Every structure is written in C-alpha cells, then in structure tokens.
Amino acid sequence: MQKTYNRIIQIAGNVITVEAKDVGYGNLAEISSRAGKSLAQVIRIDGEKVYLQVFSGSRGISTGDKVRFLGHPMKVSFTENLLGRLFNGAGLPRDNGPTLEENMIEIGGPSVNPAKRIIPRKMIRTGIPMIDIFNSLVESQKLPIFSVPGEPYNELLARIAMQAEIDLIILGGMGLKYDDYLFFRDTLEKNGSLSRAIFFVHTAQDPTVECLLVPDLSLAVAEQFALQGKRVLVLLTDMTNFCDALKEISITMEHIPSNRGYPGDLYSQLASRYEKAVDFDSAGSITILAVTTMPGDDVTHPVPDNTGYITEGQFYLRNKFIEPFGSLSRLKQLVNGKTRKDHRTIMDRMIQLFSDYREALEKQAMGFHMSEWDKKLLKYGKAFEEKMMNLSVDIPLEKALDLGWQILAENFEPAETGIKTELVKEFWPKTSSIA
Amino acid sequence: MSAERFGILTGINGNMARVEFKDYVMQNEVAFILHNEERLKSEVIRVTGNIAELQIYEDTKGLRLGEKVEFTGELLSVELGPGLLGQIFDGLQNPLPKLAEKSGFFLKRGLYLEALDDKLxxxxxxxxxxxxxxxxxxxxxxxxxxxxxxxxxxxxxxxxxxxxxxxxxxxxxxxxxxxxxxxxxxxxxxxxxxSQTWPVKVPIASFAEKLKPSKPVITKIRIIDTLIPVALGGTYCVPGPFGSGKTVLQQLISKHAEIDIVIIAACGERAGEVVETLREFPHLVDPRTKKSLIERTVIICNTSSMPVSARESSVYTAVTIAEYYRQMGLNVLLLADSTSRWAQAMREMSGRLEEIPGEEAFPAYLENRIASFYERAGLVRLHDGSFGSVTIGGTVSPAGGNFEEPVTQATLKVVGAFHGLSRERSDARRYPAIDPLESWSKYTSFIDSKEVNLAQAVLKRSYEAKQMMKVVGEEGTSLSDFMAYLKGEFIDDVYLQQNAFDEVDAATIEERQKYVFHVLHEIIGSEFNFENKDSARKFFQGLRQVFIEWNSSEWQAENFKKQENLIKEKCKKHIIA
Missing domain, CATH: 2.40.50.100 (RNA polymerase II/Efflux pump adaptor protein, barrel-sandwich hybrid domain)
Structure with missing residues (x-):
C-alpha cells in the first residue's frame, strides 16, 4: 500500500511532479530529501504524473529523492490537549510540547447542510463599545476587518481574543511577522487567556504552502469543538496573505489568472472557508473575524472585494479607530433589539450626530463660519472619539450605553439630540459631571 | 436503454476528471464515478478521442486512477410533479431537509435522494x-x-x-x-x-406560441413599479456592489410580488440568507391567498461552499421547474441570486479545460450562455388558449462594483430592465438603493406615462442642480435651481425610498401607487412662492414628514385621509394657482 516512488520528473516552484500509480486525489505524501522530511499534497493527477504541493517548499529536493504516499488526506489531531498549544501551518508544535497524534480528523470537510442552520440570535460581547453598541458581533457571523498595513489590527484581534465572551479562541496566523506572533503569544499569556486558545501560526519566513493550510486546520478544529457545544471564535490574520499564497500556487500550476493574477476560483476558495461560520441547531457555533489588509487602501482590490461579497458586513480600521461609516455588522439587527431598550436609539443618534460632526469639521477646514451648533458638534465629536472610539476602552455594553448618555448630556440639551422624551426621562443623566 | 457502459478514471484536476472509455459517450450525459461505496455524480462536458472530460458535482478528495466510471446515457434531469412547492433542493434537486435527516449536520458526498416523495x-x-x-x-x-x-x-x-x-x-x-x-x-x-423527468438544459417548449410581455408584474416596490417596471414574462437584472442590498431587494420581491409562484435560486451566495427565507416564509402570510408564503415558493439552494459544478446546474434546475409551472397557466417569478457566481462556476470549469480565455478569463461562450438562460423567460399561450409566464430576475455581483465587467455587460444586452444599485445610495441609507437615473426598463408601467416622464425630468434636473451646488455652494445657486433640487429630493424621500421595516410602507399595492403618485405629481408639477431658500427647505422638510407618515398609514383608513388632507392644506399656502 505505502509504496515508495523516486522518479521526480519536474520541480517547479513549490510543486513537484512524480510518476506514481494508485494515488488518491488530495492525499498526502512524505518526501525524504537531504533537507529532511516534508509532507506534500496531491493537487493534480494526469495519467501517471502526480503533481504534489510540497509543504516545506521544493528547495533542496533532488530528482532522486524518495516519495512515499500515505494514503490519506491532511489530518489534524482533535483533543482537549490542543488547548493552550501553539502549532505551525503543518500542524506541528511550535511550542516545546509533544506532537499530538490521537483522534486525527480530516481538514476541509464537507459543507453544512443549509437546512440544519438556524437564524443567529446570540450576541458576542467584546467589551469594545464600537463593536458592542454600534456594530454588534453575532454568534456565527463572519466579519472581515478591512485595514491598510500599519493599522493596529493585530492589537485589535488580541483585545477581542482576551475580552470576548466566548468559550474558545482559535488563532490562525498567515504570513505573520515573527514579532506579531510573539506579541499574540505573550499578550494572551500575560492575560491568562492562552489556556482557552489554540494557535495555528504560519509566519512570513515559513514555506508558502503551509500558509494555505492554516484556515482549514483552524476551522476543522473549531468545527469539532462547536459540535461538542462550544462557542468558538476563530481569528484569522491576514487573509490577504492566504490569497497571495493561492495566487502563487495557481500560477505555478499554469492556471489562467482572472483578475490581477488571482485564480478564477478565489471567491469559492474564500467562501468555502468563511462559510464554516455556523450556528448549529442544538450544538455550538463558529464565529469568524478575519483581517484582510487592503493593498493601497483599495476596497475594489480582488481580495477585499470577493471577501465583501461573502461576509456579513465588515469593519474598517482607519487611523487607529473602527471607522463608524462603512463599518457594518449585517446581523446586528438580530440582537440589538433585545439588549436594553435604549441600545438602538443610542446607536442611531450618536452616529448621526457624529456624521454632523464630520460635516462641521469639513466646514471648519474650508474656513467657513462656525455657528454655535457647529461648535457644539466639534466638542461632541472630540469626546466621542476619545471616549467611545478609542480601542483601548474595555467596558460592558450597559456601561458603554451609560457612557453614551453621559457624552450626550455633556454636550447637548435633550431636545437637540432628537431622542424620544420617554427615553430621555429614563436615561438622561441628572448631573452632567463625569464621575 | 442500451447495455451498461463503463470507463476508467485517468486524470483528476480539481473537480474535473478525465475518463477513458471504450464504446461511446454522449455529450452532457450523466456519469457516476464509483469510489468505494460512493457514487459521485458527474457530467460529460468534452470528448477528445477516447477520453471524456467530466465535471464532478462533488468534492473529489481521495479519488484514484483506475476507478470505474459508469455512464448512464441520460442527460442531467429534474423530476417534475406535484410536491415541488414548499420544497428546498440543492442544485441537483436533492431535498435538503431529507438529506439532513439522513446525514445530519453535513452534506454527505455521493448521497442522492428522490426529489419527490413517491410514497405520498x-x-x-x-x-x-x-x-x-x-x-x-x-x-x-x-x-x-x-x-x-x-x-x-x-x-x-x-x-x-x-x-x-x-x-x-x-x-x-x-x-x-x-x-x-x-x-x-x-x-x-x-x-x-x-411525475415526469426533463433535462435541465433543454427549455420546455410545449406551448402554442411565445408572446411579447406587456402586463407588469406588481412587485409593490414603488421605484420599480413606477419608474422601471418589470413585465410578466420579462427579464431584469440587479447589479450592485457588495452591501448595496441586492439580496434584501430580492427577498422583498419574493415576499410581496403579486405572482403565483416564486422560485428562488440561491446560487453561490451565503447560506445564512437562505436560512432566513427558509425559517421565515412558513410564518409569513401571502395577503393574496391568505396562505403561508412557503406554499408558493420553491428554493433551489447551492450556497457558496457547496460544490461548484452543482452551482452551474442550479440555475438550470430552477428555470426548468419555473417552466414546468408555466405549462399549467401560472405566472412564475424566478429570482436568481447571483448570476455572477454562476458565471464564475463556468469560468472555473473553462480554466480547468484549458480553454482559451476571454475577458477577465471568462470563457468565450459566456454571453451566449447568459443570453440563452434569460431567453427561457417569456409569456406563452398554451395549447388550450390559457396563458402562463416565467419572469426572470437575476442579481449580478460585479467585481469591484464596476458595471463594465463582462457578466454585467453580457446581461445588460439581453434583459428588458436594469435595476442598478449604487453604493452612494446605500451609504446614504436610501433604500431600495436603485439608482433612478441610471436604471432603465423597456416595459411600460401601470402609471400614466406623462406623469412618470415629468417625475423623471424633475429627478434629472434635481441631480444636475445638486452637482452644480457642490461647486458653487448653496449661496451661489438661484432660487429656481434650488427649487428643482428640492423637488427631486422630495420625490426620492417620499416615494422612491421605502421603509422595508414599516409594515405598511414595505409594500404598496397598485391602486395606492397610482393614487399617491398622482398627488405627488401635482405637487412637483406646481409653481411655489417662497421668499428664500430657507423657507423653501423648511416647507419641504415639513411636507416630507407628513408624507412619510401618510406612507405608513393604512390604505384608505382614517389616518390615511387625515394625512392626505394635511398635505393638501400645507401645499395650498405656497402653490401659485
């Protein structure tokens, strides 16, 4: 069964071609070369020619090396022992812990039957007011964080990893800078959240092919935990690197590129990962937050564009803030009616006033006369940015709503806010001073 | 049927397989790849020499060379008969709830079930x-x-x-x-x-003649019915960037349209959206029939993570079912969301076949395929003299929101109406975000064309005035230009925009549209006397409030009349007779 072949007839990029028989599509092979052993995956079979994508890259592989087919596709171990552990993109330990080999499960499994899904109704509290109040995260949601390189998106993910009210965090890192990997590890360790986290991290210096495995590894494990009733949050960073790795392999395989060199199936590739987000009928859930850096701040670039069509809204990270305009959680209406009765009002009114503030800012920049109202708006806008938008704020939703009222009261008369009298009576702070 | 024919698997690339055969094969016939106990459905799409190329409707993981392939001699077909309504199928017409009973949370490869219950x-x-x-x-x-x-x-x-x-x-x-x-x-x-079976890629044409669509479909979406209507048996497309509300618009139409049967083809889109339809429709009541909406609906659902080749067939499955009900003298509306995903499925296959690519790597036959799909719509006279129709509405998801791309362009050539969604409108929360100036329709509205023309002229002038104002500022704009601007915005605010969350405003019946539009037409056709821009703006702001209130009060109820009188009184003061 596990026959060894040694006729490697082509090496191009990270793909090698070997002559072999009786090979299963998508199965794994082990290549022993001078550089050591590496796994590889069958990505095409044409007669006796078998194309293999080599996980550790083709460097150092000689045409005389041995290829042994393992007879099964990529698998990952699924046990409670995964918790608190750090792995690389091939599923091997990055910490000094033991390799896990029990209860191996296949990755990239079949799609969930739409008839078994339920309408998501549960909010995930993150302690970040810009998310909790204005764009609530919902269990089973898939949301990208669109950002230009240089924004603190990894800091944001780390905060969410520490603060989110969820059972389990799985971090999938793709093309992460080594520093960023250490940052995630140390931050979560210091905070004590590492014990409820699992890392699958591919760093920028690791072989490209391993980058492609990270989302599938993370989501396969997440799926198993979700089936056991756990509420799992999967954090992926950065999906643009994943797409670039896809592009690299696709070009090596001489596929016809569709848009800016990306393969024609980019949408399906992304969708098959994002669609793993699910709320299981009578079991747990998977929620996905994925950083997608936008080359050149261009949202029409194929990666953010295809992502936007798949996901349920998006967060824009701009100038170190979650931008209130453009950011949208499409599922928020499913949950924000049941939190506190002033939630939707605060969400709508504060954003509308903030939009007026932006207009006033523009007027100011153009040197127009500032009315009394404009001045009020400017003051309000500053306070909103400092107290609400600041990403280091960590308060529960109810406190955040109270803070919203506080900010309004400090800057406006109740009538100026256009909020219904009934709510004003109940929530408007009696004293305008900050405690 | 002829004797069983078999072939041998000789190559696999993604969801495409190469199979060596002995006797003969037929183009587009269905074949099964026998992998252990699994039988994977596939379709012959190209033949060269004694090699057939097959697209496999399933995940191909683990397939091995030398595995047997069984050719069936049948084209990919659907089963047509009573029991289709209220069902939810995948792209190959497998009933999804039954699949769930058999295989649980996940879709199991190679598991196919009868589309219709043959015990019932x-x-x-x-x-x-x-x-x-x-x-x-x-x-x-x-x-x-x-x-x-x-x-x-x-x-x-x-x-x-x-x-x-x-x-x-x-x-x-x-x-x-x-x-x-x-x-x-x-x-x-x-x-x-x-029940009978019918190959999905062949139109059902057992009728006397095809007619020119003339009667409008009443969607109860005002901007569509009034400005850019869709005809029974016609076609329309809804292109728009992500987040502009394509799917929500389709959902609203599927809920409110005055039509006998709605077929929803969720093709390569989010599963979550299908779930909403799935879980909501059984509880919603169709005001026309007083029955649950699900009883007039068939859902064909091949969401984005389900196998790509089945996505290609799902729109054909949907349109074949639509044609079947048309044969019974019914009016059927097929909503395909999104045709871009369908086109992408063709692109993926074409790439695997190493065909010479056209624009953006779409195959050269893209336009042809899109055209022949939309051509399956139509109003027909049946042999017994009654009429039936299939109306097709397809959303398009253009890359980067740019309408110049091949799928949008190919679609625009063949449809009768274009409902272009714009990011600016959706950002400004003006829903439905259909751009009233860019969109067009070749069909006629049930509203008097003179009134419609006036409204369109006002909207156009308003847009021009708005653009001008951006340059010269409000100070530099004349009162007459400013009035033109206000009138256009007024039409937009009180008529074109519709609040989907308001029970009454969400759907406006034909009679009411005629009535309200007539009132609106009188207002925008009048000359007003205002001292200055501020008083004009104030007037229209006030009027807007009352009008919106009017929109959400029940047709011909007491409050409806009260608000109407209020509008007339307000106008009287400023209109020059």
Whole structure:
C-alpha cells in the first residue's frame, strides 16, 4: 500500500511532479530529501504524473529523492490537549510540547447542510463599545476587518481574543511577522487567556504552502469543538496573505489568472472557508473575524472585494479607530433589539450626530463660519472619539450605553439630540459631571 | 436503454476528471464515478478521442486512477410533479431537509435522494377522454397542490400528437403510478405518471406560441413599479456592489410580488440568507391567498461552499421547474441570486479545460450562455388558449462594483430592465438603493406615462442642480435651481425610498401607487412662492414628514385621509394657482 516512488520528473516552484500509480486525489505524501522530511499534497493527477504541493517548499529536493504516499488526506489531531498549544501551518508544535497524534480528523470537510442552520440570535460581547453598541458581533457571523498595513489590527484581534465572551479562541496566523506572533503569544499569556486558545501560526519566513493550510486546520478544529457545544471564535490574520499564497500556487500550476493574477476560483476558495461560520441547531457555533489588509487602501482590490461579497458586513480600521461609516455588522439587527431598550436609539443618534460632526469639521477646514451648533458638534465629536472610539476602552455594553448618555448630556440639551422624551426621562443623566 | 457502459478514471484536476472509455459517450450525459461505496455524480462536458472530460458535482478528495466510471446515457434531469412547492433542493434537486435527516449536520458526498416523495398519494382527477388526441404538455388530468390546480400533462418529450388509450379513474395515486396510456403517431405506447423527468438544459417548449410581455408584474416596490417596471414574462437584472442590498431587494420581491409562484435560486451566495427565507416564509402570510408564503415558493439552494459544478446546474434546475409551472397557466417569478457566481462556476470549469480565455478569463461562450438562460423567460399561450409566464430576475455581483465587467455587460444586452444599485445610495441609507437615473426598463408601467416622464425630468434636473451646488455652494445657486433640487429630493424621500421595516410602507399595492403618485405629481408639477431658500427647505422638510407618515398609514383608513388632507392644506399656502 505505502509504496515508495523516486522518479521526480519536474520541480517547479513549490510543486513537484512524480510518476506514481494508485494515488488518491488530495492525499498526502512524505518526501525524504537531504533537507529532511516534508509532507506534500496531491493537487493534480494526469495519467501517471502526480503533481504534489510540497509543504516545506521544493528547495533542496533532488530528482532522486524518495516519495512515499500515505494514503490519506491532511489530518489534524482533535483533543482537549490542543488547548493552550501553539502549532505551525503543518500542524506541528511550535511550542516545546509533544506532537499530538490521537483522534486525527480530516481538514476541509464537507459543507453544512443549509437546512440544519438556524437564524443567529446570540450576541458576542467584546467589551469594545464600537463593536458592542454600534456594530454588534453575532454568534456565527463572519466579519472581515478591512485595514491598510500599519493599522493596529493585530492589537485589535488580541483585545477581542482576551475580552470576548466566548468559550474558545482559535488563532490562525498567515504570513505573520515573527514579532506579531510573539506579541499574540505573550499578550494572551500575560492575560491568562492562552489556556482557552489554540494557535495555528504560519509566519512570513515559513514555506508558502503551509500558509494555505492554516484556515482549514483552524476551522476543522473549531468545527469539532462547536459540535461538542462550544462557542468558538476563530481569528484569522491576514487573509490577504492566504490569497497571495493561492495566487502563487495557481500560477505555478499554469492556471489562467482572472483578475490581477488571482485564480478564477478565489471567491469559492474564500467562501468555502468563511462559510464554516455556523450556528448549529442544538450544538455550538463558529464565529469568524478575519483581517484582510487592503493593498493601497483599495476596497475594489480582488481580495477585499470577493471577501465583501461573502461576509456579513465588515469593519474598517482607519487611523487607529473602527471607522463608524462603512463599518457594518449585517446581523446586528438580530440582537440589538433585545439588549436594553435604549441600545438602538443610542446607536442611531450618536452616529448621526457624529456624521454632523464630520460635516462641521469639513466646514471648519474650508474656513467657513462656525455657528454655535457647529461648535457644539466639534466638542461632541472630540469626546466621542476619545471616549467611545478609542480601542483601548474595555467596558460592558450597559456601561458603554451609560457612557453614551453621559457624552450626550455633556454636550447637548435633550431636545437637540432628537431622542424620544420617554427615553430621555429614563436615561438622561441628572448631573452632567463625569464621575 | 442500451447495455451498461463503463470507463476508467485517468486524470483528476480539481473537480474535473478525465475518463477513458471504450464504446461511446454522449455529450452532457450523466456519469457516476464509483469510489468505494460512493457514487459521485458527474457530467460529460468534452470528448477528445477516447477520453471524456467530466465535471464532478462533488468534492473529489481521495479519488484514484483506475476507478470505474459508469455512464448512464441520460442527460442531467429534474423530476417534475406535484410536491415541488414548499420544497428546498440543492442544485441537483436533492431535498435538503431529507438529506439532513439522513446525514445530519453535513452534506454527505455521493448521497442522492428522490426529489419527490413517491410514497405520498395525490388525488388525481382525469380530464382527457379515451380516444382524444393530445399534444405534448396538454392537460390529461389534475391534482390539487396546495392552492393550485396542478396539471398532469402529456410528457413534454412526446414526439408529435398522441391518442389517449387508457386513463385512470378519479382516485388517489402516488406520483410513479401510471395514470394514462398514450399511443403516439408511430404507434408507440407511452405510459404517463403524475411525475415526469426533463433535462435541465433543454427549455420546455410545449406551448402554442411565445408572446411579447406587456402586463407588469406588481412587485409593490414603488421605484420599480413606477419608474422601471418589470413585465410578466420579462427579464431584469440587479447589479450592485457588495452591501448595496441586492439580496434584501430580492427577498422583498419574493415576499410581496403579486405572482403565483416564486422560485428562488440561491446560487453561490451565503447560506445564512437562505436560512432566513427558509425559517421565515412558513410564518409569513401571502395577503393574496391568505396562505403561508412557503406554499408558493420553491428554493433551489447551492450556497457558496457547496460544490461548484452543482452551482452551474442550479440555475438550470430552477428555470426548468419555473417552466414546468408555466405549462399549467401560472405566472412564475424566478429570482436568481447571483448570476455572477454562476458565471464564475463556468469560468472555473473553462480554466480547468484549458480553454482559451476571454475577458477577465471568462470563457468565450459566456454571453451566449447568459443570453440563452434569460431567453427561457417569456409569456406563452398554451395549447388550450390559457396563458402562463416565467419572469426572470437575476442579481449580478460585479467585481469591484464596476458595471463594465463582462457578466454585467453580457446581461445588460439581453434583459428588458436594469435595476442598478449604487453604493452612494446605500451609504446614504436610501433604500431600495436603485439608482433612478441610471436604471432603465423597456416595459411600460401601470402609471400614466406623462406623469412618470415629468417625475423623471424633475429627478434629472434635481441631480444636475445638486452637482452644480457642490461647486458653487448653496449661496451661489438661484432660487429656481434650488427649487428643482428640492423637488427631486422630495420625490426620492417620499416615494422612491421605502421603509422595508414599516409594515405598511414595505409594500404598496397598485391602486395606492397610482393614487399617491398622482398627488405627488401635482405637487412637483406646481409653481411655489417662497421668499428664500430657507423657507423653501423648511416647507419641504415639513411636507416630507407628513408624507412619510401618510406612507405608513393604512390604505384608505382614517389616518390615511387625515394625512392626505394635511398635505393638501400645507401645499395650498405656497402653490401659485
């Protein structure tokens, strides 16, 4: 069964071609070369020619090396022992812990039957007011964080990893800078959240092919935990690197590129990962937050564009803030009616006033006369940015709503806010001073 | 059927397989790849020498060279018969709830189930008499499927006319039971059951003639019905960037449209959206029939993470079911969301076949495929003189929101109406975010065309004034230009925009649209006397408030009349007679 072949007839990029028989599509092979052993995956079979994508890259592989087919596709171990552990993109330990080999499960499994899904109704509290109040995260949601390189998106993910009210965090890192990997590890360790986290991290210096495995590894494990009733949050960073790795392999395989060199199936590739987000009928859930850096701040670039069509809204990270305009959680209406009765009002009114503030800012920049109202708006806008938008704020939703009222009261008369009298009576702070 | 034919698997690339065969193969015939106990459905899409290339409708993981492939000699077909309504199928017509019963949370590869329950019995009432001649598609009898009379028809595949030899008595039968025996011109006997199969890629054309669509579909979305209507048997497309509300618009139409049957083809989109339809429709009541909406709906659902080749077939499955109900003299609306994902599925296959790519790597036959899909819509006169129609509305998801891309352009060439969604409108929360200036329709609205033309002219002028104001500022704009701007915004605010969350405003019936639009038309056609821009703006802001209130008050109820009078009073003060 596990026959060894040694006729490697082509090496191009990270793909090698070997002559072999009786090979299963998508199965794994082990290549022993001078550089050591590496796994590889069958990505095409044409007669006796078998194309293999080599996980550790083709460097150092000689045409005389041995290829042994393992007879099964990529698998990952699924046990409670995964918790608190750090792995690389091939599923091997990055910490000094033991390799896990029990209860191996296949990755990239079949799609969930739409008839078994339920309408998501549960909010995930993150302690970040810009998310909790204005764009609530919902269990089973898939949301990208669109950002230009240089924004603190990894800091944001780390905060969410520490603060989110969820059972389990799985971090999938793709093309992460080594520093960023250490940052995630140390931050979560210091905070004590590492014990409820699992890392699958591919760093920028690791072989490209391993980058492609990270989302599938993370989501396969997440799926198993979700089936056991756990509420799992999967954090992926950065999906643009994943797409670039896809592009690299696709070009090596001489596929016809569709848009800016990306393969024609980019949408399906992304969708098959994002669609793993699910709320299981009578079991747990998977929620996905994925950083997608936008080359050149261009949202029409194929990666953010295809992502936007798949996901349920998006967060824009701009100038170190979650931008209130453009950011949208499409599922928020499913949950924000049941939190506190002033939630939707605060969400709508504060954003509308903030939009007026932006207009006033523009007027100011153009040197127009500032009315009394404009001045009020400017003051309000500053306070909103400092107290609400600041990403280091960590308060529960109810406190955040109270803070919203506080900010309004400090800057406006109740009538100026256009909020219904009934709510004003109940929530408007009696004293305008900050405690 | 001929003897069994087999082939041997010789190559796999993604969801494409190469198979060596001995005797012969037929283009587009269905084949099964026998992998251990699994039988994976696939379709022949190209033949060279003794090698057939197959697209596999399943995940191909683990397939091995040398595995047996069984050719069936049949084209990819769907089963048509009573029991389709209210169902939810995947792209190959597998009933998803039943699959869930069998295989749990996940879709199991190679598991195919009968589309229709063959145990269920339906009350059959014969109509045709022994000795009577019938053409393909003519009514032989009927059964009742929910609120509809579901015709049992002579097979569409019948060659020429046939004579009824035997017919079953009124009674309860399952769908496989023979209810009639026909003899065709050549003397061949043909047994008719309550269900029949039909290849999805071949249009059902068993009707007398195809007619020009003329009557509008009432979608109850004001901007569509008034400015850019869709005709029964017509086609339209809805392109828009992500987040502009394509799917929400489709959902609203599927809920409110005055039509007999709605077929929803969720093609390569989010599963979550299908789930909403799935879980909500059973609880929503169709005001026309007083029955649950799900009873007039069929959902074909091949979401983005389901196998890509089945996505390609899902729109054909949907349109074939639509044509089937059209044969019964019903008006059917097919909503395909999104045709871009369908086109992408073609692109993926074309790439694997290493065909020479066209623009953005789409295959050269893209336009042709899109055209022939939309051409399956139409208003037809049936053999018995009654009429049926299939109306097709497809969303398009253009890359980067740019309408210049191949799928949008190919679609625009063949549809009768274009509802272009704009990011600016959706950002400004002006829903539905259809751009009233860019969109067009070749069909006629039920509203007086003179009134519509005036509104369109006002909207255009308003847009120009708005653009000008951006340059010269409000100070530099004349009062008349400013008035033009305000009037256009007013139409937009009180008529084109519709609040989907407001129970009354969400859907506006034909009579009400005519009535309200007439009032609106009088207002925007009038001259006003204002001292300055501020007073003009204040006036329209006030009027808008009352008008919106009017929109959300029940048709002809007390409050409706009260608000109407308020509007008239307000206007009287400023209109120059």
């Amino acid at each position: 019995e339906w009350e059959f009432t014969p109509v045709a008499k022994v000795g009577q001649g019938v053409k393909p598609g003519e009514k032989i009898g009927f059964t009742n499927e929910g609120i509809f009379e579901h015709w049992i028809m002579a097979p569409f595949g019948l060659k020429g006319a046939a004579t009824v030899v035997k017919i079953a008595n009124k009674g309860k039968y399952n769908i496989k039971h023979t209810v009639a025996e026909l003899k065709d011109e050549r003397g061949n006997t043909c047994l008719v059951a309550m």
